Each structure stands twice: as C-alpha cells, then as structure tokens.
Amino acid sequence: MIFKQLFEPDSCTYTYLLGCEETGQSVLIDPVIETVERDLEQLQKLGLKPSYTLETHIHADHLTGAKKMRALSGSKIVVPAMDDLPCADLGVKEGEEFKVGNLILHPLYTPGHTSTHHAYLIDNGTHKILFSGDALLIEACGRTDFQSGDAYELYKSIQNKFFTLPDETLVYPGHDYEGRQITTIAQEKQRNPRLKTGTTEDEFVKIMKGLDLPYPRKIDFAVPGNTACGECPDNVPEEYRGACDIKEIKPDSKIMNKQGDQG
Numbered sequence: 267m268i269f270k271q272l273f274e275p276d277s278c279t280y281t282y283l284l285g286c287e288e289t290g291q292s293v294l295i296d297p298v299i300e301t302v303e304r305d306l307e308q309l310q311k312l313g314l315k316p317s318y319t320l321e322t323h324i325h326a327d328h329l330t331g332a333k334k335m336r337a338l339s340g341s342k343i344v345v346p347a348m349d350d351l352p353c354a355d356l357g358v359k360e361g362e363e364f365k366v367g368n369l370i371l372h373p374l375y376t377p378g379h380t381s382t383h384h385a386y387l388i389d390n391g392t393h394k395i396l397f398s399g400d401a402l403l404i405e406a407c408g409r410t411d412f413q414s415g416d417a418y419e420l421y422k423s424i425q426n427k428f429f430t431l432p433d434e435t436l437v438y439p440g441h442d443y444e445g446r447q448i449t450t451i452a453q454e455k456q457r458n459p460r461l462k463t464g465t466t467e468d469e470f471v472k473i474m475k476g477l478d479l480p481y482p483r484k485i486d487f488a489v490p491g492n493t494a495c496g497e498c499p500d501n502v503p504e505e506y507r508g509a510c511d512i513k514e515i516k517p518d519s520k521i522m523n524k525q526g527d528q529g
Contacts, residue, residue, distance in 0.1 A: 274298040277328040278441045286367025291317040293366045297331035300509040316341040322399030323383040324492045326485040333496035346384045353495035376401045378420020379408030394435040403439045404449045417474040421467045
C-alpha cells in the first residue's frame with residue numbers, strides 16, 4: 267500500500283492518500299479544495315491514477331476538493347450513502363467493503379460529530395489503520411454542538427466502534443491543531459481527557475456541553491458547498507474564492523500512458 271498523510275494549514279485538515287501498488291488506483295480521504303493541485307501532483311509523482319475521493323462527513327470547516335478533483339482528473343466522488351448527495355458517484359455504508367484496487371476499506375458508521383459521520387478501517391497486513399475523521403482526534407474528539415451533532419451518540423460511536431479495536435490500531439485523525447500526526451487506540455484510552463478509560467457517558471456529555479467553542483468561521487458556506495460535493499456557493503468570501511477556480515494541470519504523459527492500461 268502506498269500511503270501519504272497530507273496537511274492543509276488553514277483548517278488544519280489531514281487528507282490521506284492511499285494507493286494500490288498493483289493496480290495504480292488511489293483514493294484521497296477528505297480532500298480540501300485549496301490543495302487539489304498539490305494532491306494531483308502527489309498522485310502523478312507516485313504514478314497513481316486519481317480514482318476516488320472519499321468523505322468522512324459533510325464538513326463545516328473547509329470546502330471539500332471532491333468536485334474540483336473530479337473536474338480536473340475524472341476521479342469519482344464517494345460519500346456515506348446515507349447523505350444521499352445527488353452530486354456523488356458512489357455511496358458507502360457499514361458492512362459493505364469499499365475496494366480501491368486491491369485495497370479494502372471497511373466503512374464504520376460513527377455518528378455524533380454529525381449524524382452521518384463515517385470512519386474507515388483498513389488492514390495493511392501489519393497493522394489495522396483507522397481513519398477516524400472528526401469523530402476521534404488526538405487526545406480530543408469532534409465537537410457536537412452544531413450540524414446534527416449529538417454527544418451521546420459520539421460517546422457510543424467511540425466506545426463501541428473505536429475502543430473495541432485492538433489497542434495497537436493506528437489512528438489517523440481528520441484534524442490536529444498542535445502539529446501531531448498519529449495516535450493509537452491504546453493511547454486514546456489512556457490519555458484522552460474527554461474519553462479515557464473510566465469516563466462515563468454523562469461525564470463525557472457534560473464535558474462536551476462545557477467546551478464553549480467559537481462559531482465555525484467557514485460553516486455558512488462550507489456546509490451548503492459540501493452538500494454539493496465542493497461547489498463554491500455565492501457567499502464564499504473573496505479571500506477563499508481563488509481555490510474555486512479550476513485550472514487544468516498538464517499531466518505527465520509517461521504516467522498517463524501507464525495509467526491508461528489500468529481502466
């Protein structure tokens with residue numbers, strides 16, 4: 267498996283690039299509109315076909331790069347099926363494998379941050395790897411005070427879907443705001459101040475209700491834009507509109523020839 271963790275600094279969002287070495291197919295988990303060109307360049311350097319973009323949920327803190335990536339490369343947009351987005355090409359659901367070449371991702375329905383949030387689990391033969399989206403962060407978790415959030419549901423998702431995984435499971439979150447990149451299930455059980463072993467559901471809900479977090483600065487255009495798979499609404503501020511422009515990237519002809527045989 268080819269793997270890269272990519273970072274967008276304005277929203278502190280991690281995008282994950284996974285590639286199948288045998289087929290050249292790839293998936294970008296949670297792409298960001300500002301970094302689509304960078305992600306395409308990474309795929310070209312690695313000799314990978316831009317096959318899919320895959321969302322964990324409808325984001326409130328950035329515009330997804332899914333639609334822009336599809337316009338530039340022909341990649342297919344994949345979202346949780348229960349979001350029922352007309353703009354998407356495919357939907358995923360828990361209990362049904364999502365294959366990227368020979369890679370197999372297992373969707374996990376993990377509501378709480380949003381009502382349709384999904385995480386993705388993959389076994390690379392050495393470790394189980396969890397892409398936890400915004401549900402579980404490094405010594406934190408996604409907020410539950412807007413956009414169909416529910417602290418009770420998030421507690422259940424983390425306890426029943428994540429904390430039942432092997433302790434050595436690697437966890438790659440959707441965000442980090444302190445320069446950290448990775449955690450494990452064992453570490454979160456031991457050190458997460460909101461969720462460590464022994465924290466009751468009521469204690470967790472009380473913690474979440476007391477966070478008093480600021481209103482998300484991009485939510486008013488990000489949510490409607492992401493409901494359209496990354497369409498830029500009219501209310502996108504001028505400072506962010508540059509990323510809405512789609513400029514053709516000239517592909518590496520050698521890479522494209524290699525990929526042309528892969529379907």
